[in-house]
Amino acid sequence: MEPSFDVLVVGAGCAGMRAAIEAHDRGARVGVISKLHPTRSHSGAAEGGINAALGNTAEDSPEKHAFDTVKGSDYLGDQDAIEIFTREAPDDIYQLEHWGAVFSRNAEGRLDQRPFGAAGSPRTVYAADITGHVLIQVLYEQLQRRMAEGMTVFEEYFAFRLLVEDGRCTGVISWDLMNGGVKLITGKSVILATGGVGRLYRATTNAYACTGDGMSMALHEGLPLKDIEFMQFHPTTMYPSGILITEGCRGEGGYLINKDGERFMQRYAPNALELASRDVVSRSETTEIEAGRGVNGSIYLDLRHLGAEKILTKLPGSRELAMTYAGVDPIYAPIPVRPGAHYHMGGVETDNWGLTEIEGLYAAGEVACVSVHGANRLGGNSLMETITFGRRSGQAAAEYAHGAPPPGNGGEAARADAETWVKSLLANTEGERPWSIRDELGQSMLDNFGVFRRPEKMEKQVEIIAGLRERYDRGIVIEDKGDVFNSDLTQAIELGYLLDIASCMLQAGIARTESRGAHSRPYDFPDRDDEHFLKHSISRWNGDGPKLTYGEVRMTQWKPMERTY
Amino acid sequence: MQVGLKIWRYDSKTGDRALREYEVDAPEEATLLDCLDLVKDKHDGSLAYRKSCRMMICGSCGMRMDGAAVLACKVRMYDIAKEGRVPVISAMGNLPIIKDLVVDMDPFWEKMRAVDPYLQPRFDQAEERENVISQPRMDVIHKESLCINCGCCVSECNSMEADPDFLGPAALAKGMRFVGDPRDGATIERLEKYSEPHGLWDCTRCYFCNERCPKGVDPRDAIAKLGAEAMKNGIDRDMGAKHAKWFVTSAKTTGWLRETELVPKTQGIVSSIKEMKFAMGLAVKGKVPPPFPPHVAAEVHESRALFDLVKTQGRDGAAGIVQGEKALGRIESHHAASGGRDPYTEADSAPRPYLPSEREETA
Numbered sequence: 001m002e003p004s005f006d007v008l009v010v011g012a013g014c015a016g017m018r019a020a021i022e023a024h025d026r027g028a029r030v031g032v033i034s035k036l037h038p039t040r041s042h043s044g045a046a047e048g049g050i051n052a053a054l055g056n057t058a059e060d061s062p063e064k065h066a067f068d069t070v071k072g073s074d075y076l077g078d079q080d081a082i083e084i085f086t087r088e089a090p091d092d093i094y095q096l097e098h099w100g101a102v103f104s105r106n107a108e109g110r111l112d113q114r115p116f117g118a119a120g121s122p123r124t125v126y127a128a129d130i131t132g133h134v135l136i137q138v139l140y141e142q143l144q145r146r147m148a149e150g151m152t153v154f155e156e157y158f159a160f161r162l163l164v165e166d167g168r169c170t171g172v173i174s175w176d177l178m179n180g181g182v183k184l185i186t187g188k189s190v191i192l193a194t195g196g197v198g199r200l201y202r203a204t205t206n207a208y209a210c211t212g213d214g215m216s217m218a219l220h221e222g223l224p225l226k227d228i229e230f231m232q233f234h235p236t237t238m239y240p241s242g243i244l245i246t247e248g249c250r251g252e253g254g255y256l257i258n259k260d261g262e263r264f265m266q267r268y269a270p271n272a273l274e275l276a277s278r279d280v281v282s283r284s285e286t287t288e289i290e291a292g293r294g295v296n297g298s299i300y301l302d303l304r305h306l307g308a309e310k311i312l313t314k315l316p317g318s319r320e321l322a323m324t325y326a327g328v329d330p331i332y333a334p335i336p337v338r339p340g341a342h343y344h345m346g347g348v349e350t351d352n353w354g355l356t357e358i359e360g361l362y363a364a365g366e367v368a369c370v371s372v373h374g375a376n377r378l379g380g381n382s383l384m385e386t387i388t389f390g391r392r393s394g395q396a397a398a399e400y401a402h403g404a405p406p407p408g409n410g411g412e413a414a415r416a417d418a419e420t421w422v423k424s425l426l427a428n429t430e431g432e433r434p435w436s437i438r439d440e441l442g443q444s445m446l447d448n449f450g451v452f453r454r455p456e457k458m459e460k461q462v463e464i465i466a467g468l469r470e471r472y473d474r475g476i477v478i479e480d481k482g483d484v485f486n487s488d489l490t491q492a493i494e495l496g497y498l499l500d501i502a503s504c505m506l507q508a509g510i511a512r513t514e515s516r517g518a519h520s521r522p523y524d525f526p527d528r529d530d531e532h533f534l535k536h537s538i539s540r541w542n543g544d545g546p547k548l549t550y551g552e553v554r555m556t557q558w559k560p561m562e563r564t565y
Numbered sequence: 566m567q568v569g570l571k572i573w574r575y576d577s578k579t580g581d582r583a584l585r586e587y588e589v590d591a592p593e594e595a596t597l598l599d600c601l602d603l604v605k606d607k608h609d610g611s612l613a614y615r616k617s618c619r620m621m622i623c624g625s626c627g628m629r630m631d632g633a634a635v636l637a638c639k640v641r642m643y644d645i646a647k648e649g650r651v652p653v654i655s656a657m658g659n660l661p662i663i664k665d666l667v668v669d670m671d672p673f674w675e676k677m678r679a680v681d682p683y684l685q686p687r688f689d690q691a692e693e694r695e696n697v698i699s700q701p702r703m704d705v706i707h708k709e710s711l712c713i714n715c716g717c718c719v720s721e722c723n724s725m726e727a728d729p730d731f732l733g734p735a736a737l738a739k740g741m742r743f744v745g746d747p748r749d750g751a752t753i754e755r756l757e758k759y760s761e762p763h764g765l766w767d768c769t770r771c772y773f774c775n776e777r778c779p780k781g782v783d784p785r786d787a788i789a790k791l792g793a794e795a796m797k798n799g800i801d802r803d804m805g806a807k808h809a810k811w812f813v814t815s816a817k818t819t820g821w822l823r824e825t826e827l828v829p830k831t832q833g834i835v836s837s838i839k840e841m842k843f844a845m846g847l848a849v850k851g852k853v854p855p856p857f858p859p860h861v862a863a864e865v866h867e868s869r870a871l872f873d874l875v876k877t878q879g880r881d882g883a884a885g886i887v888q889g890e891k892a893l894g895r896i897e898s899h900h901a902a903s904g905g906r907d908p909y910t911e912a913d914s915a916p917r918p919y920l921p922s923e924r925e926e927t928a
Contacts (some may be wrong), residue, residue: 037670039714040615040623054694100684100748102703102710127639127710134710135624141683148678178663180860241592243620249658261916262924302918321620324639325594332908334915347706435606479610484577485664487611 002171002411002559003152006394006401007394008187010159010172010214013041014132014386015365015393017139019354022394023191028401031185033154033174034210035490038140038248042195042207043365043386046132047246047317049114049124050387052089052379056106057113060121062086069381070558072277073345073374074119074517075534076227079556081352081370081530083382087386093125094389101138112410118277118565122251124380129246129317135383157183158490161418162190162217162460163411164360169221169361170407175490180483182419184411187359188401191393192218192348193386196366197501198231199494201341201450202442205237207246214367216497218348219504219546223356225539226369226551228346228501229509230518232377233451235281237340239298241325245318245335247379251313255302256285256336256350260291261360261376271404276565277517279376282339286451289338300334307331312427339451343382345373345518346505349538349551354393360400364393371536374553375517426489431475434492437468441498449509453521458510465502504546508537511548530560566593568600568642569651572612575662585609586651591642595652598626598637601666616668621779624713627668627720629655634717635693636779657720659729662817671715672729676736680759684743687750702747704882709742709787711780718774718784730763734774734784737765741787744794745883756795765791766805790883817872820862825853 007023009016010356012034015405019329024030034041053060065086067123072078097111106112115126127134134238156177163171171186194214198206215225235256236245250256256274258264268284276284285299292298303311308331311319315330322328322335347369354362354370365386372385415417441464448454448461472495513527515521536551569588589603598616605612615625619638626637630652645652685738688696718734725731732740740759743749759765765788774784792806796806811830815823827835828844847853854860862868875885907918 036617036625037714039616040625042618042623043624044713045618045620094692094695098686098692098748100746102706102741102746103695105698105700105703109699109702111695112700130622130711133713137710137712144678145683178669207623208619209617227598240592241619255918257916257918259916261918261922263918266921302915305918317622324621324641334905403848433606433610480613482576482578482611482664485613486611487613488605518570 001425002184002186003031004407005029005152005185005187007189007191007397008033008171008185009033009191010034011035011041011193011195011365011367012036012038012143012153013043013193013195013502014135014139014383014535015043015390016041016191017143018387019144019145019191019193019362019364019394019397020151021139022391023398024149024151026395026398026510028398029150029155031187032143033157033159033172033185035156035177035213036160037155038153039136040209041136042210043383043466044133044136045205045207045244046117046124046135046383047129047244048248048251049131049380050093050127050135050383051116051119051123051378052093052384053086053121054090054093054113056110057122057250060123062089064120065123067119067558069117069378070336070371070374071561071563072376073371074279074376074528074563075407075530075552075558075560076371076374076516076536077099078371078554079352080554080556081212081372083556084352084503085372085385089110089384091456092384092391096135096138097322099138099142102134104201108477110127114248115275116251117247117275117281118272119376124248124251128313129248132383135387143262146190151539154185157185158493159194159213160493161414162221163414163526164221164358165408165410166220168359171411173415175422177485177487177490180486182415182422183417188404188405188406189362189397191397192354192361192363192367193365193390196344196347196369196499198341198343200498200502201231201446202439203237203242203338203446204341205234206341210270211494212497212501213494214363215347216332216500217357218361218363219500219539219541221358222540223358223361225501225504226346226349226536227371227508228344228374228504228539229245229512229537230345230375231341231505232278232341232343232518233282234336234342235278235285235339236301236335237342238297238322238326239336239338242340243325245301245321245337247278248436249301249303249315249318252310253306255305256281257300257302258288259295260293262293264288264299264485272565277376278379279520280565281450283520285339295336298336298338301337302334303330303540304332304334327473343377345369345371345375345377346408346537348394352392354389354394355396360404362393362397364389375519376447383485400479411484422489425492426478426481428475428477431477432471433479434472434476437471437476439497441465441468441502445502449506451520453509453519454523455510458506462506462510465499465506469503472496504539507548508539512537534560566591566595566643566646568595568646570604571651571653572604573653573655574665575656576614576909577663580876584653593643595642595643596638597630597635597640600642601637601654613664624715627657627715627717629657629720634658634720634777636717639779642669644807645728648927657716659722659725670716672915673714673719673735676713676733677739679732679749680740681735681755682739682743684749685751686745687748693917696748698747706745708740708782709738709745712738712742712782713780715779717777717779718782721773721777721848723771723773724767724769728763728767731767732759732764734768734788735906737768737785737791738782741791741883744791752794753798754799756791756798759791760795760800760803760806763863765795767801786886789886793886794882802832813872816868820865820868821860823856823859825856
C-alpha cells in the first residue's frame with residue numbers, strides 16, 4: 001500500500017515548508033516530497049531580504065507596500081491578491097522571528113529594514129545578505145520539530161507526474177533517487193511548491209534544480225499557466241557565471257557605472273537611480289552594453305565608496321561570491337555584472353488561497369501565479385510571497401482535506417503507466433545525449449527571448465525550440481541505466497519540462513504586442529497598451545503545443561498610470 | 566584549459582570500486598563542479614554527485630579533493646590545472662557511500678535531530694511583534710547560523726571516525742546556535758543533553774572541522790563555547806569537563822599543569838586506582854613528576870593575574886572563548902594585507918563614479 005496523507009506537499013523550499021507547517025498545525029497528516037534535501041532548495045540562495053511594512057526604519061504601511069507592488073507589476077498584478085499579501089506580511093514576519101529566524105537588527109534591537117528597488121520606504125527585512133539561507137534554516141528547524149510529531153518527509157524523490165482522478169488531484173508519481181523505482185504517494189490534497197524555471201537560460205541566477213517541474217506537470221494535466229512570458233532579468237548577476245549579487249548592494253548605496261564611470265541610471269530613472277525597479281535597471285544596462293559603453297558585455301556594480309566596514313558587515317556573502325567567482329574584491333574594485341534570468345512572474349494560475357482549476361490541487365511560491373508580481377516583481381517580494389501564500393495554501397489544503405474522501409483506486413494503474421514510460425526512456429540506446437539540446441536551448445533563449453525581444457528573433461526562437469523538441473522526442477540516450485542516484489535520468493526528464501515552458505513563453509510573448517514590465521519590445525511595440533493587453537496571458541497545453549487565451553486583471557483601487565522612477 | 570581529474574567511482578550494488586581518470590576542456594573560470602558536469606556530459610553520464618545552487622549556499626556538493634573535504638562549487642580549478650596537477654576526487658568521509666561521490670546523509674541528519682534543532686521559546690506568551698534583541702547579542706550565534714549542512718566538517722572529524730556515535734561538529738554547532746540564542750528557553754536542558762557520553766566533551770580538538778568548513782562556521786569554537794556555557798551553569802560532571810576544569814585550577818594555583826593529579830581529578834579516585842599499575846610504570850621511567858611538593862612556576866603571579874582579569878571582565882561562558890575566526894580572520898587579514906590601497910588611483914582602477922548631471926554642471 002502506498003504512503004497516503006491528508007496533505008501532500010511537492011517541493012520543500014520556503015513555500016513548500018511553510019505550507020507543510022501550516023497544514024500540520026491545522027491537524028492534517030502531512031507528507032512532503034522533494035527532489036532535494038529541503039535545505040538544498042533554491043529559496044536558500046535568496047540574498048537581499050523579505051518585504052513587509054513593519055515601519056521599523058521609516059514610516060510605512062501595507063497600503064504603500066501594495067501601491068509599490070501594483071506599480072512595480074506594471075499594473076498586471078491582481079490588486080485584491082496584492083492587498084491580502086501586503087496586509088498579512090507583517091504577522092508572517094513576526095511568526096518567523098518567533099520561530100527563531102536570525103534576522104539583522106537595528107539600533108533599537110528591532111528587525112532592521114533596508115531600502116530596496118522601487119520601494120517607497122525601507123521595508124526589506126534581512127539577515128546580512130543571506131536572508132534566504134536563514135529562512136530555509138528556520139523553516140527546516142520547524143519541519144524537524146513536526147517530523148517528531150508525525151510529519152513525513154521524502155527526500156530526494158523526483159516527482160514527475162500528478163495523479164488526477166475524476167477531476168481531482170490525489171497524489172504524485174515520483175522516482176526515488178536513492179533507491180530507484182517509480183513510487184506513488186497519495187494525498188487528499190496536493191500542494192505544488194516546486195519553484196521556477198530559470199535553467200531555461202544559460203545566464204541565470206537559478207540553481208540546477210530550477211527546471212519548472214511543477215509548471216510542466218500542471219500544464220500536462222490541463223492547467224493554465226498565467227503570464228508565462230514574464231521572466232525577470234535580475235540586473236546584477238556576475239559575469240560570466242550568472243551568480244546573483246544581491247539588490248541589497250544597491251540598497252546599501254552601491255552604484256552602477258559604465259566603462260567611463262558614469263552612473264548611467266540617472267539618464268533612465270532620474271529619481272530612483274540605481275533603485276529603480278528591476279525591469280527598468282536591466283533594460284538600462286542592456287542599452288548601455290549594446291551602445292558599447294560596457295566592459296566585456298557587462299557593466300560595473302561599484303561598492304568601493306561604501307568602505308570596508310559596511311561591506312564586511314552588511315554584504316559579506318556578496319564579497320565572498322565576487323572574490324570566488326569573479327576574482328574581484330569589491331572593497332577595491334567594481335564587480336562586473338549583467339542582467340541574468342532570475343524569477344518567473346508567471347506560473348500555474350491560482351486563486352488567492354493557492355487553489356488551481358483542479359479540485360484538491362494547490363500551488364504556492366514561484367511555481368504559482370496568484371498574481372502578486374504581474375509583469376515585474378519587486379525585490380524582496382518573492383520570499384514574502386512564499387511565506388504568506390505558502391501559509392494560505394497550507395491552510396486551504398488542510399481544510400479541504402478535512403472534509404474530502406480518500407483518494408480513489410486509480411493510483412496503481414497510473415504508477416504502472418509511469419513506470420512503463422521511465423523504463424522505455426532508460427531502454428533507449430539510439431539518439432543523442434540530452435546535454436547539447438539543453439545548452440542550445442539555454443543559449444538561444446538568452447539570445448532571442450531575453451531583456452529586449454525583437455520580433456524576428458522570437459520567430460526564430462520558435463523554430464529553434466521546435467527543432468530541439470523534435471530531437472528530444474526522437475529519443476535521447478540516458479547513459480546511466482542503474483537504479484541508484486540516477487541523475488542522468490532525472491536531468492533528461494527535466495529537459496522535457498524546459499522545452500514545454502519555453503514553447504508557452506514564446507507563444508505568449510509573440511502575441512503580447514506591447515511592452516510591459518519584463519516583456520520589452522522596443523523595436524516594434526515600445527509602449528504599454530492597456531486597451532488591448534491589460535490582461536493575463538493564459539497558456540494551456542493542447543495536444544502537442546500550447547494554446548493561448550486571455551484573462552481579466554482584478555483591479556481594486558489603483559488605476560493604471562504612467563510608470564516612471 | 567585542460568583539466569585532469571581522478572575520480573573514485575563506486576557502485577554500492579556490486580561493491581565495485583575504481584579510480585578513473587578523466588580529462589575535460591573547461592573554461593578558465595571553471596570550478597571543480599563545472600568540471601564534474603563536463604565529465605558527466607562528455608564522458609560518462611553515469612557519474613553520480615549532488616549539486617544544486619553552484620554558489621556555496623545549498624551545501625549539496627561536499628566531497629573530497631586529494632583527501633580533504635571541499636565544496637566542489639567553491640574550488641576554482643585554474644591554478645591546479647596550470648600546475649598540471651590531477652587531483653583525486655572522492656566521496657566525503659565518515660558517511661556511507663551510496664554511489665561515486667554521493668554519500669548517505671541520513672546519519673548526519675540523525676545527529677542533527679538529536680540536538681533538538683529548533684527554538685524552544687523562552688517567552689510563554691509570544692510578543693505581538695518581534696522580540697527586541699540587540700545586534701551584538703545576536704552576533705554571538707552569527708557563525709553558527711552560517712552553517713549550510715554540507716557535511717564537510719563531519720567528513721573530516723577524527724573523533725567521529727573513532728566513535729561513530731559522537732554527535733559531531735555540525736550537530737554541536739547547531740546546538741550552540743540555540744544555546745547562544747537569547748530567545749531559547751531550554752539552555753540547561755540542552756547543555757545537560759549535549760554533555761552526555763558521545764557529546765561535546767568527546768571532541769578531540771583536532772580543529773579539522775574549523776579548517777575544512779567552507780563557510781567559516783568554526784564548529785570547534787562552537788563546541789568550546791558549549792563547554793564553557795556548560796561549566797558556567799554547573800554542568801560539569803562529565804570527565805571532559807572535570808579535565809578542563811583541572812587545567813584551569815592547576816594553572817591558577819601553580820602556573821603549571823600538574824599531570825599527576827590530572828587523572829584522579831578527571832576520573833575520580835576509584836577509577837584512578839585501576840590505573841596504578843600503569844602509573845607506576847611511568848614513574849619508574851621517570852615520566853611522573855612527584856606530586857609533593859607542588860612545582861610552582863616562578864612567575865605564577867602572572868597566571869593568577871590573568872585568571873583574575875578574565876573573571877573581572879566577566880568572560881566566563883561562551884564569551885570567554887577566544888575564537889578561531891577563520892573566515893572573518895581571513896577576510897580581515899586579506900583586507901589588512903592590501904590596506905592603504907586606494908581603490909581609485911591605481912593604474913588598473915576602474916574609473917571614479919560620477920553622475921551625468923555633475924558633468925553637465927561643470928561643462
